[in-house]
Amino acid sequence: MAISDESIIDVTPKPMHAAEAIFLPAIAKGLGTTFRHLFGNITKPGKNKDNIYVVQYPEEKRDDRPVVEGGQERSTFRGVHRLNKDEDDRVRCVACFMCATACPANCIHITAEESPWDDREKYPKQFDIDELRCIYCGMCEEACPCDAIELTPFYEVTGMSRQELIFDKTKLLEVYDQTIEEKPM
Template sequence: MMSAKIKTIERQGVSYDQRLFLIEVFKGMRVTFGHFFRNLLDNSKLYVRHYPEVKPEITPRWRGRHRLTTHEDGTVKCVACFMCQTNCPSHCISITAGERNDGRSEKLPVRFDIDLLECIYCGYCVEACPMDAIRMDTGIFSVVTADRQSVVMGLDKLLATPGAFTEEDYKKRGL
């Protein structure tokens, strides 16, 4: 037979009103009640952002929708090393590699799909990339669609999406 474990917890509080708890509860709720009564009397000063008319400010560290970057001459930076796919904890990236003949490297992605419904926006792909080819700096945080297929970002969509920040701001993001 297992004997019951008994742990005696000492009662908190020294004075009588502390031991009563009720007053302490109201003390703890001071901020909540403050907001409640202020908004009740004058609701023109609500602490609310009027989204979507007013968009939030996105910092360069924010991990939004992905994009693939290009060299200055427009060739894709990605060399299809599969580091992002290997590192992805949600297996949302699928790449097919192919032969490359533009003199940059030997290899490039012929298919690069990110399923945004599977993505958890952890940013591991960005950290794993040896070429700085994938970034999450588009500032796009809202992905809305009516069907599943259109949230699979293909190579074209990933390359077409521009970054939302200047190169300097992006580099300064302190990662």
């Protein structure tokens, strides 16, 4: 089929004049945008006219993180992990290694042991997650067959050493206790 002349768009760049050739207008325009944002954010924090949300962290924190509506509100924000407990206050994990296998960052390390309880074969003797290596993708909680591992709304991960940010089983169970109100099972 022949293409009509009206359908053809000429994309040959227009020749630049002298100022454009040394990028002066583009530099001035870019600096204008930078200073507009700078002064706007200093004088009027919050959502600015470009819909960019600015808060004075850590004094202010965002309270508009995503939640699932309907039934029970559950935060869908992916922060640090927790290991969930069952109704008898035991770790729910059955040491199946599904989460560690699914993890693309290879940051979950589990040592399994024979379970002291009759309702399961194994439980995690040791369960470590390197929170600095994690990319917070949520694959571990998707892979878990018994809802034992979850990402929580907590995101303030700070510490003085890398070792502190490898969360062990005790720490992960503590996070469960701290977040159960904010993110119920």
